[in-house]
Amino acid sequence: MMQLEDFLENYSNVGMNPYIVLNDNAPLLMETSEEDVQILNIKNKLVEKYLKGFQLQENTFDDYTGYLILLAKGSHSSIQTCFLTSKSGFEQNVRNVIVVEEDATLDMFTGCLSNDHVKSNIHNAITDIFVGKNATLTFNMIHSWGETSKVFPKTVVHVEEGGTFTSNYVVWDRVEEIVSNPKITLEKNAKAVMQSLVCSHDGSNLDIGGNIFLRGSGSSGEILSNVVSQGGEYKSLSEIVGEGDSSRGHIECDAVLLSKSGSVEVVPILKAKNSTVQMSHEASIGKISKEEIEYLQSKGLDEKKAQDLIVKGFVNNSVKKMPESVVERIEEMLSHGSMF
Secondary structure: OOOHHHHHHHHOOOOOEOEEEEEOOOOOOOOEEOOOEEEEEOOOHHHHHHOOOOOOOOOOOOOOEOEEEEEOOOOEEEEEEEEEEOOOOOEEEEEEEEEEOOOOEEEEEEEEEEOOOOOOOEEEEEEEEEEOOOOEEEEEEEEEOOOOOEEEEEEEEEEOOOOEEEEEEEEOOOOOEEEEOOEEEEOOOOEEEEEEEEEEOOOOEEEEOEEEEEOOOOOEEEEEEEEEEOOEEEEEEEEEEEOOOOOEEEEEEEEEEOOOOEEEEEEEEEEEOOOOOEEEEEEEEEEOOHHHHHHHHOOOOOHHHHHHHHHHHHHHHHOOOOOHHHHHHHHHHHOOOOOO
8 A cells, every 4th residue: 555645746746737635524625616627525505506407326425525526618627636534444435526518628637545554444435427528538546545445436427429438447556345337328429438457466355347338329338457366356247238329339358367366257248229239348367377487487587577577568558548647657556666
């Protein structure tokens, strides 16, 4: 797990402004109200006005924090957010809404962490995301929760005609449990790509999948999962439902197992409700081959360094389609020496 000070030093300089920090269930302290972008405490009385007419998930929290981010039509912005827990046994509840209006473009980079003295914390989140007509949202998230953290986000995304939603989700540090299965609905010619890079450790229980509903004609969706299993249990149930004319869906999972104590279960579900839909899936799960290790050992590497090098190659291939800011952070993690 990353120290708080290291996180703020390494992750708060990605060229994004504003920078939002939500600590425990304390309210958002710094709000932004500009012509192009509104960032408000989710309990601000103006939030109800801005969200009138939007279909939202039910807020089941009594004590919670969160934000509304509203990017105006035709605007461009980059925003960084950080979720922190500072108390052992604390249950953080987050209620977020993101609205990217027509022809707008938003890049988000989100970090999640608890400091090393924090044990047995829980992070719950309810997030609604709306991407307007011909708008684009790239949502990048890197987890750095603690070894005993439990994380339960509920995310629903709606993408209007011609809009694009891209999610890049990275879990590398040890964590006890994550259940994350976003639900995305796409209208005409809309596009969604969900990419994840996950490392599972001994004692981890990870359920990371998702659902894409291709409602509109010409819509397309991809769910791309990349897994390194060092132990624990990893499960991915990914579903794409094709309904719109000439819609396209693809599910892909690549996993490498480094330990006999690890378990990887991949369940791709493709449902075609229209004869013009095109759907496909690929999956590859296996251990590092003995031949690869022996070849690198013949070049002077010991077994551990050979394994690390192979895993780094797997990771680099997994993130090549992710934004440069995410790739740089992953390279920083890999540069600290041994992979585990």
